[in-house]
C-alpha cells in the first residue's frame with residue numbers, strides 16, 4: 047500500500063454559509079453553485095426538489111448543507127468520464143443550505159434527470175454536511191412517478207425493501223418532496239460510496 | 240483487484256465515525272444504521288468540474304479580498320501544498336474553497352456570537368485551483384482560537400476549513416487544517432474524533448522555505464483524496 051493516505055474528513059461546522067453558500071445567505075462573496083441549477087437554455091422538464099433535514103428528535107436542522115449531482119435530461123453527466131458529453135450550460139451540480147428558509151427546507155430548482163444507464167432509474171446523488179457530522183454522508187433521491195424504473199434500479203434493489211421509501215421523493219405538481227432523516231425509525235438510507 | 244471503473248473506498252481508518260459522543264452534536268445528528276454498500280457507477284465516478292475560470296484574481300488572497308479601507312489585522316501566513324491521490328499522483332484543476340475566523344477568533348457569519356471583534360478588512364473566505372502539479376497557495380491571516388458550547392471552557396484550536404472537489408463525487412472532501420504545536424489540539428473533540436493514527440494528517444507543517452522574508456510565515460498542508468484504484472478512470476462501464 048502507498049504512503050499516501052486519505053486526509054481525514056472534519057465537520058463543515060456551523061459557519062460554512064459565508065464561504066460555501068455566500069450568495070444564498072446574502073454575503074458579498076460569489077458562490078460556485080446554488081439551489082437554482084437550470085438556466086432557461088437548459089433542456090429538460092423543470093422540477094423543484096425540496097425537503098427538510100431532521101435530527102434524532104425529529105427537529106428540522108437549520109444549519110445543514112446539501113449538495114446534489116445529477117445527469118441532464120438525457121442521462122448524461124457533465125464530466126470527462128461520461129463519453130456522451132453534456133448539453134451546454136448545465137453543470138448538474140447544486141448546493142444549498144437549510145438556513146434561509148423559514149421551515150429549514152433545502153430547495154433545488156433543476157431539471158428532471160434522465161436515466162444514466164440502461165436499467166438505472168433517474169435519480170439525484172446527494173451529499174449531506176452539517177455541524178455534528180464529522181464525515182459527510184451520501185444518499186440518493188429517486189422519483190415517485192418512476193415506479194417501474196425504480197423497481198428495476200440495481201441500487202434501490204440492494205436496499206432493504208422496508209427502507210426504500212426513505213429515498214423516493216413524492217411528486218406534487220412540479221415539486222418533489224423528501225425529508226432526510228438522520229436518525230429514527232425512518233432513518234434515511236445512506237450509502238457507503 | 241484492479242478495476243478501471245472504480246475509485247478507492249473511503250478509508251474508515253482515516254475518517255471520524257458518524258457518532259462521536261465527546262462531540263455532542265453528533266449524538267442526534269449522526270446516522271445510526273450501517274451504511275449500505277453501493278456499486279460505483281457513473282453517478283459516483285463523475286462529479287462537478289471546476290477550474291481556473293471559477294476564480295477571481297484575489298480569491299486566494301484573504302489578506303486582500305475583504306479589504307475595505309486598510310490592511311487585515313493579524314499575523315499574515317502562506318498556506319500551500321499539493322492535492323494528491325492515494326498513489327501520490329498530483330490532482331490538477333482541483334477546486335479548494337476555504338473559510339476561517341479572523342485573527343481574533345471571530346467569523347463573519349451572522350450566527351457567530353463570540354464577543355471578539357470583527358475586522359472590517361477581513362472576510363475570511365477564499366478559493367484556489369490546483370496547478371498542473373497539484374499545487375495550491377493561499378495568503379491569509381492566522382485564525383484565532385474561539386470558544387464553543389460543546390463542554391465547559393471549550394475552545395476550538397486554530398483552524399482553517401477546507402472544501403475540495405477531486406475527480407469524482409466520491410472524492411469529495413470537507414476538512415479542517417490545524418497548526419503545529421497548538422495546545423488545544425489535545426482537548427478538541429472534533430480533532431480527537433479522527434482515528435489516532437490519522438490525526439497528524441490534519442496538522443500543517445511550519446516551513447521556513449515557504450516563509451516569505453519580512454512578510455509572512457509559511458505552512459505546508461498536503462491533501463490526499465480518493466482516486467482511481469490503479470489506472471486512470473475509464474469511460475463508461
Ligand SMILES: [Fe+2]
Pocket residue numbers: 059061340395398400
Ligand atoms: Fe471553525
